[in-house]
Amino acid sequence: MEFARTAAEEAFAEEVRTWLEEHLGGANAGLRGRGGVGQEDVEPERLLEWERELATGGWLGLDYPVHLGGRDASLSEQVVFHQTYVEARAPGRIPNIGLTLLGPTLVAFGTPELQERFIPPIISGTEHWCQGYSEPNAGSDLANVSTRARLSGDRWLVTGQKTWTSLAQYAQWAFVLCRTDPSSERHAGLSYLLVPMDQQGVEVRPIVQVTGGSEFNEVFFDDAGTDAGMVVGGPGNGWAVAMGTLGFERGASTLGQQTGYRRELDSLLELARSNGSIDDPPLRQDLMRSYSELEILRYNQLRMLTALVADGVPGPEMSIGKLYWASWHRRLGELGMRVRGASAMVGMDATPPLEDPLGIGYHLDPLQRTFLYSRAHTIYGGSNQVQRNVIGERVLGLPREPR
Numbered sequence: 001m002e003f004a005r006t007a008a009e010e011a012f013a014e015e016v017r018t019w020l021e022e023h024l025g026g027a028n029a030g031l032r033g034r035g036g037v038g039q040e041d042v043e044p045e046r047l048l049e050w051e052r053e054l055a056t057g058g059w060l061g062l063d064y065p066v067h068l069g070g071r072d073a074s075l076s077e078q079v080v081f082h083q084t085y086v087e088a089r090a091p092g093r094i095p096n097i098g099l100t101l102l103g104p105t106l107v108a109f110g111t112p113e114l115q116e117r118f119i120p121p122i123i124s125g126t127e128h129w130c131q132g133y134s135e136p137n138a139g140s141d142l143a144n145v146s147t148r149a150r151l152s153g154d155r156w157l158v159t160g161q162k163t164w165t166s167l168a169q170y171a172q173w174a175f176v177l178c179r180t181d182p183s184s185e186r187h188a189g190l191s192y193l194l195v196p197m198d199q200q201g202v203e204v205r206p207i208v209q210v211t212g213g214s215e216f217n218e219v220f221f222d223d224a225g226t227d228a229g230m231v232v233g234g235p236g237n238g239w240a241v242a243m244g245t246l247g248f249e250r251g252a253s254t255l256g257q258q259t260g261y262r263r264e265l266d267s268l269l270e271l272a273r274s275n276g277s278i279d280d281p282p283l284r285q286d287l288m289r290s291y292s293e294l295e296i297l298r299y300n301q302l303r304m305l306t307a308l309v310a311d312g313v314p315g316p317e318m319s320i321g322k323l324y325w326a327s328w329h330r331r332l333g334e335l336g337m338r339v340r341g342a343s344a345m346v347g348m349d350a351t352p353p354l355e356d357p358l359g360i361g362y363h364l365d366p367l368q369r370t371f372l373y374s375r376a377h378t379i380y381g382g383s384n385q386v387q388r389n390v391i392g393e394r395v396l397g398l399p400r401e402p403r
Contacts, residue, residue, distance in 0.1 A: 009080050016084040019057050024090060028053070035092035036260065038373025039366055040213040044170055047094035052125035060099055061123035065107065068119045075305055086259035095166050095215075098122040098129035102175050104248040109192075109233045109241050118173075118194070130168040132176035132195070132219065133242065135161060139383075142242065143186045147178040147221065149193055154228045156180075156193055158201075158221040164380060168204045168217040171197050176221070177242050180235050190238035192245075194230040201225065211364060211372050246382065247318045257325070258298050264332060264370065265290060272339045283338055290332060297324050316394035323387040326377035333371035340367060 005013065024032055031050060035042040054060055062078050064070025073081070103122045106115050121127035138144040147160025158178055168174070174195050181189030197204070201224035206214035233241040269287060272278035278287065301321050337344040348363045364372070378384045392398040 005080065006076075009076055012077050013080050013084045016059075016081055017088060019059075020085065020088045020090050023053055023057070024088070031091040033089040033091075035094070036264075036366070037092060038211060038369050039092065040211060040215075040369070042091060044094060044167065047091065048125070048128065048170060050091055051094065051096060055123065055125040060096075060125055064103065064119060064123060068107075068115060069123045070119075079302075079305075082257075083259045086263065092260070096128070097131050097166065097171070098127060098173070101131060101245050101248055102129050105175075105192075105232060105241060105245045108244055108248075113229070114194070114232065127173060128167070128171045130165050130171035130174045130197070130217075130219070131245075132162040132165060132174045132178075134164045136163055139164070139379075141386075142177070142382075143190075143239065145177055145179060145190065147176065148182065149176075149178045149180050149191065150182075151180075151228060155225045156195075156228060156230065157223045157225055158193065158195055159223055160221050162219045162221075163216075164207075165204075165217045165219045166215055168197070168219050169206060169214075173197060174219070175232070175245070177238050180238075184236075187239040189236055190242070191235045192232040192238040192241040193226055194232065195221070195224055195226045199224060209373075211369050258294065258301065261294055261297075261325075261329065261332070265294060268332070268336055268339055268367075275339070275341070277339050277341065283335075286335060286338075290328070290335060293324075293328055297321070297328060300324065316390050319382070319387040319390040319395070322381060323384055323391070326381075327384065329370075330374045330377050333367075333374035336367040337371050344368065344371075 028050070031042065031046070035047055051060065058071055059081065061068070061070030062073040062081055064072070066072045071077075098118075099122055103119055106119060110118075118127070122129070132147070133142060133145075135145055135147060137146065145160075147158065147162065149156045149158045151157075158176060160178060162174075162176070165174070174197055176193045176195050177190055178193060179189055180191040183189070195202075201222045203220040203222075205218040205220070207216045207218060208214055209216065265287075269278070269291075272283070272287060278284050304318060304321055344367065347368070348365060382390075389401055393400050
């Protein structure tokens, strides 16, 4: 089943295709088909340059209000853009935390002053953000955060540790969930602060991943300062704002994500045909199940996004999409290893020009990287277990889990 595009939507898709063809030549020609999630085949600095290039065409601010520099694009136009982008084999986007998470949060919860200060440089690609949520003892149980902030004069001073902070080494700012009421517990007494990264009192330590890259980091705050007005939603209201942010993580860009997943699945089906593994009945059945599940994922996300347009702020039902796509992509990584067979256990010789970031003497191919990186999908952004609790308690109205 496909949804037919209107003439206006097809004209918009042609505008996107034309722009991409013009800007993916010359120095950018080598970016085509590269930069996918977990692939680490393009330097992050190069992908940040590409974000700024997209900004010149107005593509970073698609869903933002016009008065803040955006296009105020409709949901259908956003879907068309993300699908056309992937179909053009444009490079995989670096996680733009400011664009996809903080910006929509500021539109929903921020003051006009905060919106005007931060959204234009986000849309222009000149300021990048990282997310200060998880801690060593507060991962999926986010309400257990222990990072604290105290007001000293007209400045907040932040002390504590965050971990699994994506691309912190490239960020100018962080939005940090911290405890501003020292007597509070759990969800109460939390605030959502905006903290500059380039200052004394902020230390970033990259975490080397099993795939060899360092997308994730530890971040240490030692009386790191930010102005008193740099709090979204007001002091003590951080939990509601933080939950809103997580909902925005599952917005229209997930439709492009799913188009990318289709491309991955099509490539895997082609490999299965070429090496004969598709003739194995159980494996063939699992490949077809993967195809069907991806269609279900796409339709469900369209339904969720339609509700988001109507209500403005995401609700707990957005957890359905996170639970589904994380589990699906992890299973796809496992399927890739089954299709490859025994050769999936062996890395390629890491002689130049192949990369060997850990100095271990071998290179991982895209299927191997997908298998390894996708193991994290069911943990980050709220583990599968947490998503099921949210769905059960807040969507289905089931009794709360005993604590």
